[in-house]
Amino acid sequence: MGSTALLKSSVREGDAIVSFDRVEKRFGEFVAIEDLSLDVRRGEFLTLLGPSGCGKTTTLRLINGFELPTRGTVAIDGQAVSDLPPFKRCVNTVFQSYALFPHLTVEENVAYGLVIKRLPRRDVESRVRDMLERVRLSDKAKRRPRDLSGGQMQRVALARALVNEPAVLLLDEPLGALDAKLRRSMQFELRRMHQDLKLTIVCVTHDQEEALTMSDRIAIMNSGELIQLGTPREVFERPTCRFVADFIGGCNFLAGSVDGAGVVKLTDGIAIKDGDSGPPRKVTIAVRPQNISLVSPEATPFTAIVRDVAYLGTMQRVALERGEVSLHADCPENYADIRPGGLVGLKFDPEHIALFEEG
Amino acid sequence: MGEAMRRWGGGLGTLFRILGITSLLFLYLPIVVLILFSFSAGRTFTFPIIGYTTHWYAALAENSDLLRSLKNSFLVAAGVVPLTLLLGIPAAYALSRIPFRGRGVLEHVFMLPLMIPGLITGLSILLLLKEFNLGLSLFSVVLGHTVACLPVVMAQVTARLRTLDPRLEEASQDLGAGTIETFLRVVLPNLTTAIVGSALLVFILSFDEIAITFMLTGTENTLPMYIWASLRRGVSPELCAIAALMVAVSICLVFTGLRFSKSGAE
Numbered sequence: 203m204g205s206t207a208l209l210k211s212s213v214r215e216g217d218a219i220v221s222f223d224r225v226e227k228r229f230g231e232f233v234a235i236e237d238l239s240l241d242v243r244r245g246e247f248l249t250l251l252g253p254s255g256c257g258k259t260t261t262l263r264l265i266n267g268f269e270l271p272t273r274g275t276v277a278i279d280g281q282a283v284s285d286l287p288p289f290k291r292c293v294n295t296v297f298q299s300y301a302l303f304p305h306l307t308v309e310e311n312v313a314y315g316l317v318i319k320r321l322p323r324r325d326v327e328s329r330v331r332d333m334l335e336r337v338r339l340s341d342k343a344k345r346r347p348r349d350l351s352g353g354q355m356q357r358v359a360l361a362r363a364l365v366n367e368p369a370v371l372l373l374d375e376p377l378g379a380l381d382a383k384l385r386r387s388m389q390f391e392l393r394r395m396h397q398d399l400k401l402t403i404v405c406v407t408h409d410q411e412e413a414l415t416m417s418d419r420i421a422i423m424n425s426g427e428l429i430q431l432g433t434p435r436e437v438f439e440r441p442t443c444r445f446v447a448d449f450i451g452g453c454n455f456l457a458g459s460v461d462g463a464g465v466v467k468l469t470d471g472i473a474i475k476d477g478d479s480g481p482p483r484k485v486t487i488a489v490r491p492q493n494i495s496l497v498s499p500e501a502t503p504f505t506a507i508v509r510d511v512a513y514l515g516t517m518q519r520v521a522l523e524r525g526e527v528s529l530h531a532d533c534p535e536n537y538a539d540i541r542p543g544g545l546v547g548l549k550f551d552p553e554h555i556a557l558f559e560e561g
Numbered sequence: 562m563g564e565a566m567r568r569w570g571g572g573l574g575t576l577f578r579i580l581g582i583t584s585l586l587f588l589y590l591p592i593v594v595l596i597l598f599s600f601s602a603g604r605t606f607t608f609p610i611i612g613y614t615t616h617w618y619a620a621l622a623e624n625s626d627l628l629r630s631l632k633n634s635f636l637v638a639a640g641v642v643p644l645t646l647l648l649g650i651p652a653a654y655a656l657s658r659i660p661f662r663g664r665g666v667l668e669h670v671f672m673l674p675l676m677i678p679g680l681i682t683g684l685s686i687l688l689l690l691k692e693f694n695l696g697l698s699l700f701s702v703v704l705g706h707t708v709a710c711l712p713v714v715m716a717q718v719t720a721r722l723r724t725l726d727p728r729l730e731e732a733s734q735d736l737g738a739g740t741i742e743t744f745l746r747v748v749l750p751n752l753t754t755a756i757v758g759s760a761l762l763v764f765i766l767s768f769d770e771i772a773i774t775f776m777l778t779g780t781e782n783t784l785p786m787y788i789w790a791s792l793r794r795g796v797s798p799e800l801c802a803i804a805a806l807m808v809a810v811s812i813c814l815v816f817t818g819l820r821f822s823k824s825g826a827e
Contacts, residue, residue, distance in 0.1 A: 266735055288734040289743075295735045301728035305750040314746075315736035366736065 219244045219402050220265055220370055225274035227260055227426075234260040236426040238274070242370065247396050247403045249413040252423035253449070258406045261423070262372050265404060266295050279369055294363035295372040299379055300355045302347035308358050309334065309343040315366040333365040336395075353384045360392075364399070373405040377412060389415045410450045414438065422446050444558045447488045454494070454529045456487040466557065472504050475552035486558045493554035494531035496520065496540060502547040508540055522546070592808055599801035617802040627803065630787035633699060634768050637783060640703040641710060641767040642760050648707070649714030650756065654748065656715070657722040658730075675712040682709055683776025690777075697779035705773040710766055714759040721755035722748075754821065761818040765811055 218241035227235040235257045242248050250258035263269040264276050267288035275282045283291060294315070303311050309330050316326040334340045337357040347355055356376065363371055376392070377385045393416050396403055407413055413420050414434040422429045422437060422445075430437055430446045441447035444455060458468045464478040466487065474487060499505045506522040506529060514532075520540055522529040531548070533540075540546060602612035621627060655661070656668060674682060686705050687697075695701065725748070733743040771785040778786065784807070791800055 268731055268734075287739075288731070289737050289739050293735075295732070297728050297732055297735075299726075299728070301726060301732040303729060303732070303747060305747075314733070314738075318737040318742065318746075362732075362736070 217244050218242065219279055220404065221275075221277045222261075222264070223275045223277070225264065225271045225276060227257075227264065227269060228272045233426050235264075235271075238428055240421060240428060240431065242402065242404055243419075245400055245402055246418040247393070247401075247405065247416055249405045249407060249417040249420045250423060251407055251410060251413040251420050251449075252429075254408060255425075256423040257426040258408075258423050259374060262295075262374055262404060262406045265291075265370065266293050266372055267291050292369040293372055294366050294368035295374060296356075296359045296363050296376050298375045300347075300359040302355055302358055302362070304347055306346075307343065308339060308345050308347070308350070311347065311358055312361045312365055314362060319366075329365055333361045336364075337361045352380050353388065356380060356388065360395075364395075364401075370402045370404060373403060375407055376405065377407075377409075385412070386415075392416055414450070420450075422449065424449075441488075441556060444486055444488065447490075447556060447558075451490055452530070453488045453490055456489070456527060456529075457484075458487045459484045460557070466555070468504070474504075474550075475555055478557070483559065488556040488558060489550050489554060491519065491530040491532040492517075493550050494529070494533075495549045496531060496533055497547040497549050499545045499547045502549055504548045505545055506548055508542050508544050508546055510542055511540055520546075522548070595801050596805045596808070598798060599805040601798055601801075617798045618806075620799055621802055621806075624799075626782075627784075627787060630782040630784045633781050634784040637699055637702050637706060637774075638764050638767040640700075641706040642763050644703065644707045645710045645714045645763050646756060646760060649711050649759070650718055650749075650752065652711075653715045653718035653722060654744070657719050658727070671715055672712045674708055675716075679709060679770065679772030680776065683773040686773075687776050697777055699778065699781050701777040701779070702774050702783070705777045706767045706770055709770070709773055710763040713762055713766065717755045717759040717762075718752060721752055725751050757821050758818050761814050765814055769807075769811075 220242035222238045222240040225235060225238045226233070238257075238261065240261075250261055252258050260269055264271055265278070267283065267286060267290075270284060275284060277283060278291060278293065303314065306314070312333055313326050313330045316329060321329075331340070334343055337360060339354060339357055339361070342350060342354060342358075347358065350358065356379075360376075373392075377388050380388060389412060392403075392405075395401065396416075405413075405416065417434055419431060419433055420437050421431045424445055430442045432440075437446060438450055441450065441453075444453075447453040448455075456468055458466060458474065460466050460478045460480060460483055462482050464476055464480075465473050466475040466478055466485065467473050468487070506524040508520060509523050509528075510521040512519045512521075517532050517534055518540075520531045520533060522531060529548075599617055600613045600615065602614045602616075652671075656664065656671070683705055686701070686708065690697065690701055690704075729747050729751070730743050733747045734740070738746060769785060770783075771789060774783050774786055782790065784803070788800060788803060791797070
């Protein structure tokens with residue numbers, strides 16, 4: 203105990219509290235996680251983001267101990283935890299759909315971890331009371347979970363984990379079961395708690411908006427691999443591959459190439475941008491819907507046919523067709539007179555284009 | 562569907578109603594007759610019943626053989642119920658939560674003892690006891706009933722475990738509880754309905770059992786054995802009184818069980 207306390211005081215904020223070192227996880231033949239190396243920094247809100255089956259939940263379960271790595275090591279607070287069962291790890295989890303104990307009251311649920319640790323009853327009571335106050339559920343202390351709304355259950359699950367003062371708080375799709383409005387307010391509440399309590403949080407989600415709103419850093423995963431790790435701004439503005447660009451924010455992709463003079467061209471020869479410093483090669487040109495402007499078809503050789511227009515309140519989403527390629531553009535509502543079947547010109551700022559190598 | 566069925570399902574509805582009433586009569590008429598005769602003043606079983614008396618019930622209290630067999634039946638059931646729970650609950654838990662070799666097969670065959678005729682179960686245990694040079698007693702009856710009733714407990718507990726979210730157990734471990742503490746604090750409290758339900762059922766099954774008891778009992782008689790033995794002297798109103806009381810006890814247990822499972826399902 204003494205040595206851990208010493209360790210805690212000697213490390214600075216920002217040091218790794220959870221480290222994955224070349225971790226591989228297989229379920230039989232299936233590779234759930236492939237060669238993952240990742241550090242969770244002390245005090246950060248890290249989100250594991252990806253489509254279902256990408257390995258993000260398995261990654262979380264390697265931290266709380268419900269899965270063990272096939273190869274490589276997971277360390278928590280500098281200590282390899284491969285031999286530690288879940289009940290001996292200093293992390294706590296808010297489970298998907300909460301997993302509240304149905305036979306216990308709200309306050310008994312929150313007290314569970316402290317009772318297990320055999321804390322004196324008075325300490326348990328005061329800590330549970332404080333925690334229930336923090337999540338604004340003091341008046342529901344004697345209720346059973348089945349009498350609560352989804353948002354209240356979510357807060358009980360959060361309180362039940364936080365009352366144990368975990369070194370890392372793990373959230374498994376924490377907002378998945380809530381409706382859109384509640385989800386948005388909980389996103390801010392989780393962020394506020396993260397800052398107030400100086401927590402380290404690892405969150406799993408498939409919702410890119412949730413990830414962008416809450417996280418300090420986002421780890422984007424796909425088929426068992428870590429694809430990109432960075433701040434929300436980094437992964438949104440500088441995606442390193444087609445998958446990330448598409449998964450976060452959505453994107454249009456056009457086939458093209460770079461010629462010897464550094465000019466980026468579409469396959470039909472229309473120049474998009476110049477000044478590329480790389481060698482001549484085939485590329486995929488990526489541009490986000492909100493970065494495409496619709497102009498008169500006479501103003502540019504780059505034209506498309508309007509297929510459909512959807513009203514989205516603050517803007518309109520225009521579905522476009524250019525030969526074989528479908529595109530989307532998001533434009534201000536009153537931008538232009540756009541009708542299905544009509545021809546429009548497309549323009550975009552070369553600054554907002556990303557190039558990915560083909561393949 | 563009620564109204565539509567009444568309006569257009571006319572012919573079929575009437576047929577089904579008649580079939581329903583017939584099967585109810587078939588099920589309960591014998592019991593009603595039995596209860597009527599247990600209050601009959603005459604010794605013959607013919608209608609109309611001449612007069613009514615509670616004499617036969619009073620006579621039961623004086624019958625020491627009967628009382629002894631009743632006590633034995635309680636003793637056996639009191640052994641069988643805890644034994645089946647003690648074996649059945651962990652077995653059901655292992656079957657539904659812990660992966661082990663042969664689990665798939667076991668999942669399908671554990672109900673088998675329930676389908677094997679009691680005489681066969683009794684016979685096989687009898688042979689086993691002989692092999693180990695163990696004598697017959699109420700204890701061997703308890704063993705026999707336990708074998709026969711274990712699947713009842715396992716079936717009910719397994720069914721409940723199937724609807725119990727395994728994440729509850731993970732949540733408990735996540736909060737620092739070891740596997741045994743998790744079982745005691747989270748799993749067991751959520752099994753109460755299944756446990757009480759199967760305990761009541763096992764009690765009734767053991768209390769009524771005759772085939773296995775017949776093979777395995779020593780010198781002691783259980784209540785069903787006593788009734789069977791008395792029948793050799795013919796059916797008496799006294800026997801009807803015993804039977805009526807057993808029906809009453811069974812009904813009470815069934816309703817207790819029902820009420821309990823309802824309050825648990827809330």
